[in-house]
Amino acid sequence: MPLYLNDDQAMLRDTARGFIAAEGAIAKQLRHLRDAGSKDGLGRDLWKQFAEMGFTGILIDEGDGGLGLGHVEAGIVLEEIGRNLTPSPFLTSAVAFVAALKGTALRERWYPGILSGETVAALAIDEGAKHRPDSIAMRAERSGNGFRLSGAKQFVVHGASADVTLVAARTDEGLTLFAVEKEARGLDVEGVRLADASIGARLAFDNVEVDADAVVGEVGGGESVLARALNAGRAGAAAELVGVGAAAMDMTVGYLKQRKQFGRLIGEFQALQFRAAHLYSELEIARAATLKAQQLLDEGDSGAEAMVSVAKAKAGRAAQLAVQEGVQMHGGIGMTDEYDIGLYMKRDRVLNELFGDPAYHADKLARMHGY
Amino acid sequence: MAEGDMGEFREDVRAWLEANCPAEMREPVRGESDMCWGGRNPAFKSEAQRRWLEAMAERGWTVPDWPKDYGGGGLSPAETKVLRQEMARIGARNPLMSFGISMLGPALLKYGDEEQKKRFLTEIARGEIRWCQGYSEPGAGSDLASLQTKCEDKGDHWLVNGQKVWTSYADKADWIFCLVRTDPQVPKHQGISFLLFDMASEGVSTRPILLISGYSPFCETFFDDVKVPKDQLVGALNKGWDVAKYLLGHEREMISGMGLGGQSDSLGQALAAAVADDPILRADVARFDVDQMAFRAMSERFIDELKVGQAHPAQPSMMKYAGTELNKARHELVMAAGGSDALEWESERSNKGKAAREWLRTKANSIEGGTSEIQLGIVAKRILELPGG
Numbered sequence: 081m082p083l084y085l086n087d088d089q090a091m092l093r094d095t096a097r098g099f100i101a102a103e104g105a106i107a108k109q110l111r112h113l114r115d116a117g118s119k120d121g122l123g124r125d126l127w128k129q130f131a132e133m134g135f136t137g138i139l140i141d142e143g144d145g146g147l148g149l150g151h152v153e154a155g156i157v158l159e160e161i162g163r164n165l166t167p168s169p170f171l172t173s174a175v176a177f178v179a180a181l182k183g184t185a186l187r188e189r190w191y192p193g194i195l196s197g198e199t200v201a202a203l204a205i206d207e208g209a210k211h212r213p214d215s216i217a218m219r220a221e222r223s224g225n226g227f228r229l230s231g232a233k234q235f236v237v238h239g240a241s242a243d244v245t246l247v248a249a250r251t252d253e254g255l256t257l258f259a260v261e262k263e264a265r266g267l268d269v270e271g272v273r274l275a276d277a278s279i280g281a282r283l284a285f286d287n288v289e290v291d292a293d294a295v296v297g298e299v300g301g302g303e304s305v306l307a308r309a310l311n312a313g314r315a316g317a318a319a320e321l322v323g324v325g326a327a328a329m330d331m332t333v334g335y336l337k338q339r340k341q342f343g344r345l346i347g348e349f350q351a352l353q354f355r356a357a358h359l360y361s362e363l364e365i366a367r368a369a370t371l372k373a374q375q376l377l378d379e380g381d382s383g384a385e386a387m388v389s390v391a392k393a394k395a396g397r398a399a400q401l402a403v404q405e406g407v408q409m410h411g412g413i414g415m416t417d418e419y420d421i422g423l424y425m426k427r428d429r430v431l432n433e434l435f436g437d438p439a440y441h442a443d444k445l446a447r448m449h450g451y
Numbered sequence: 452m453a454e455g456d457m458g459e460f461r462e463d464v465r466a467w468l469e470a471n472c473p474a475e476m477r478e479p480v481r482g483e484s485d486m487c488w489g490g491r492n493p494a495f496k497s498e499a500q501r502r503w504l505e506a507m508a509e510r511g512w513t514v515p516d517w518p519k520d521y522g523g524g525g526l527s528p529a530e531t532k533v534l535r536q537e538m539a540r541i542g543a544r545n546p547l548m549s550f551g552i553s554m555l556g557p558a559l560l561k562y563g564d565e566e567q568k569k570r571f572l573t574e575i576a577r578g579e580i581r582w583c584q585g586y587s588e589p590g591a592g593s594d595l596a597s598l599q600t601k602c603e604d605k606g607d608h609w610l611v612n613g614q615k616v617w618t619s620y621a622d623k624a625d626w627i628f629c630l631v632r633t634d635p636q637v638p639k640h641q642g643i644s645f646l647l648f649d650m651a652s653e654g655v656s657t658r659p660i661l662l663i664s665g666y667s668p669f670c671e672t673f674f675d676d677v678k679v680p681k682d683q684l685v686g687a688l689n690k691g692w693d694v695a696k697y698l699l700g701h702e703r704e705m706i707s708g709m710g711l712g713g714q715s716d717s718l719g720q721a722l723a724a725a726v727a728d729d730p731i732l733r734a735d736v737a738r739f740d741v742d743q744m745a746f747r748a749m750s751e752r753f754i755d756e757l758k759v760g761q762a763h764p765a766q767p768s769m770m771k772y773a774g775t776e777l778n779k780a781r782h783e784l785v786m787a788a789g790g791s792d793a794l795e796w797e798s799e800r801s802n803k804g805k806a807a808r809e810w811l812r813t814k815a816n817s818i819e820g821g822t823s824e825i826q827l828g829i830v831a832k833r834i835l836e837l838p839g840g
Contacts, residue, residue, distance in 0.1 A: 082755040083755045084752060084756050337836075345839070348839030353828065353831035353837050354828070357827040357831040358827060360835060361773045361830065364749060364769060365748075365749040368745065371748070371752065390745050393741045439734075441741070442734070442741050443737060445717075445740055446736070446737035449716070449717035449740065451727070
């Protein structure tokens with residue numbers, strides 16, 4: 081498969097670009113929600129519009145009512161979300177959660193709500209400040225017909241408003257994933273505003289009872305479910321980071337072409353030109369790595385997981401460079417809340433932590449290569 | 452084109468390679484001197500190397516995507532990709548390392564007249580002539596267009612006088628493609644022409660330059676009243692800068708390939724023992740592996756986009772910059788992991804200082820074919836469209 085978008089994908093990109101730039105724009109969504117003190121940190125109306133556009137069904141099979149497309153197409157939407165810093169549950173709900181449920185009985189329970197834009201889903205994986213999915217400690221004990229969950233999760237993106245949360249816990253049989261409903265008794269949800277104005281959550285589980293049919297896949301078979309969710313989530317986050325980085329770069333290059341000092345456009349200065357060109361190069365490479373990871377995931381290639389780590393790490397570092405150079409090259413106004421460039425810096429930081437930062441993924445890649 | 456449509460072609464290619472690629476030619480190449488360079492008096496390292504070149508040239512697969520009329524394979528972009536994939540799958544070597552293929556050929560395809568194409572491209576495809584590149588001069592490095600090598604019209608021939616420098620393998624080359632000044636009165640870009648001539652011509656001499664690696668891959672090349680037939684000028688008179696720039700794009704693509712670092716996905720895999728008790732170095736190597744694998748994806752994307760005309764014309768500059776900086780980083784890490792073992796310069800144990808000499812060789816990557824700074828300037832102006840001279 082050639083490593084560029086085919087005609088259908090390019091058409092989807094054009095559609096998504098126009099729609100999200102209009103409806104998901106910073107002033108209309110991010111600033112509006114933030115300044116209104118939204119407890120959700122996302123707009124339910126926009127989520128419905130995403131469903132009407134068909135976006136929420138991208139990864140859902142046609143037999144289940146979706147579009148039956150792949151990670152490349154999901155990434156196309158995510159890049160535009162990244163460009164506009166659109167607060168959207170798309171990544172957690174329509175990408176990671178949908179991927180986790182692939183081939184399981186719970187599809188019938190949850191896919192319809194995601195297809196219609198009624199349901200928001202979250203992922204509860206992290207238990208400490210850093211992403212460490214290999215050392216999940218949370219317990220799920222057998223109890224009657226189901227399980228009792230006890231423990232704590234944090235950095236649960238959209239966890240404060242999620243209708244359902246995918247929870248990773250340990251049973252006697254091994255890692256097991258549960259789809260836990262919002263109303264579950266004993267579940268304490270503390271909404272937490274993060275640096276980028278999004279709302280994450282800390283979840284406390286105090287003997288939360290769930291039925292056996294809340295198990296995603298098999299009891300003790302959580303590794304493969306989690307891997308599906310994380311591969312999809314990481315590739316998706318990489319695509320969103322590429323969007324964040326690309327928009328920050330465009331904004332910055334635009335500024336270099338209009339800001340004058342010493343009687344010249346500052347974009348004439350070689351010191352800035354070289355840094356801008358280096359940034360362009362890094363972002364192009366990150367975009368290629370991300371597309372490669374998405375294609376390998378869609379092909380079910382055995383090398384997909386390694387490439388997903390490459391994409392998440394590379395896109396994270398490239399976007400980080402873009403926002404840092406962006407604020408620096410904007411000078412003083414880059415430090416003001418009025419200008420958007422600082423919002424990109426904040427979003428980048430959150431996305432870099434989500435599902436493992438560049439250090440985590442470089443380490444993971446090294447281990448996969450035996451060192 | 453979908454994978455399914457290529458199935459039959461892939462089967463044919465696989466079977467043919469299985470039958471025709473000698474086992475020795477599936478071993479990794481050990482440096483530039485281990486490659487097959489062809490030429491009038493080819494120095495084959497082995498019988499297998501000769502057979503492999505002949506078999507591939509016979510099918511036109513030394514240049515799979517060139518037209519059959521000029522010795523190519525006439526393959527489509529998708530077929531060419533399949534061939535490359537199948538060669539990579541069995542570790543088949545490139546049968547011919549050639550500046551004719553990677554640099555001059557594309558320029559001739561675009562700017563050469565029919566007679567020049569028939570004559571030179573066919574020779575290039577078969578590896579019969581080894582070419583060198585006469586671009587840089589002592590006073591014309593990054594500012595290439597200020598070149599001074601004089602070319603006068605003497606009626607029935609051109610007369611060339613001047614000096615080139617950094618001419619790769621000029622002492623081993625059969626012919627040269629050379630930038631010359633045909634009009635000194637006009638602005639510098641408008642008085643340059645693109646000339647081909649035989650290095651055996653009277654008045655051509657070369658002197659190898661000893662480099663920090665201890666090797667002499669580059670030469671100084673002198674022209675003293677060299678007579679060149681009139682039909683060996685490519686493109687229009689005084690329009691050689693267009694040809695030169697086009698060729699540079701292809702040269703940069705070729706050099707950017709350095710960033711791919713052979714067949715292995717992971718540098719850390721090769722350095723595992725050395726980094727095991729050195730967490731900081733391990734982290735540096737792990738970050739490098741991320742960069743390397745990402746760059747490979749970029750390279751695949753670039754080639755795919757190039758074939759369908761989607762790549763930005765200045766994208767080779769970005770690739771050259773990124774690929775060469777990556778290759779330099781690789782060799783810094785190899786040296787760090789090698790420690791004092793890697794410092795040995797002559798011992799058999801160190802394979803005559805292979806690690807150190809290659810490390811030093813890579814320092815030229817970001818200078819030759821236009822420095823990293825020149826590439827960044829091109830990206831800034833032509834892709835980002837930043838203002839200023």
